[in-house]
Amino acid sequence: xxxxxxxxxxxxxxxxxxxxxxxxxxxxxxxxxxxxxxxxxxxxxxxxxxxxxxxxxxxxxxxxxxxxxxxxxxxxxxxxxxxxxxxxxxxxxxxxxxxxxxxxxx
Numbered sequence: 450x451x452x453x454x455x456x457x458x459x460x461x462x463x464x465x466x467x468x469x470x471x472x473x474x475x476x477x478x479x480x481x482x483x484x485x486x487x488x489x490x491x492x493x494x495x496x497x498x499x500x501x502x503x504x505x506x507x508x509x510x511x512x513x514x515x516x517x518x519x520x521x522x523x524x525x526x527x528x529x530x531x532x533x534x535x536x537x538x539x540x541x542x543x544x545x546x547x548x549x550x551x552x553x554x555x
Contacts (some may be wrong), residue, residue: 453525456544457517464510471503509545516545528552 475496519525528535530552539550546553 453540453544454517454520457513457520460544461510461513461517464506464513467506468503468510471499471506474499475503512545512547516547519547530555 516525519527519529526535526537526540527533528549529547531549533549533551535546535549539546
């Protein structure tokens with residue numbers, strides 16, 4: 450359990466750092482848009498990609514935080530839907546999961 454908690458805390462820190470980089474990019478902390486129109490178009494396309502990556506990171510961070518909360522509550526290895534134990538192999542692959550494979554399939 451401690452290995453999983455440690456892994457989740459590392460993943461959480463990584464996601465938070467990633468979100469900070471995305472935030473810096475979106476707020477043009479490295480400088481304004483280029484004056485060249487074609488370069489502006491490329492930068493705008495990059496912004497859309499960064500927005501998508503940011504959304505994915507936020508969703509994953511929410512899952513990681515939820516899993517850490519369940520570990521703190523002593524229920525980290527139990528499916529939050531059916532209450533059965535989550536297969537340890539599933540937890541190795543998806544350390545932030547909070548449901549067993551059967552409930553995830555439903």
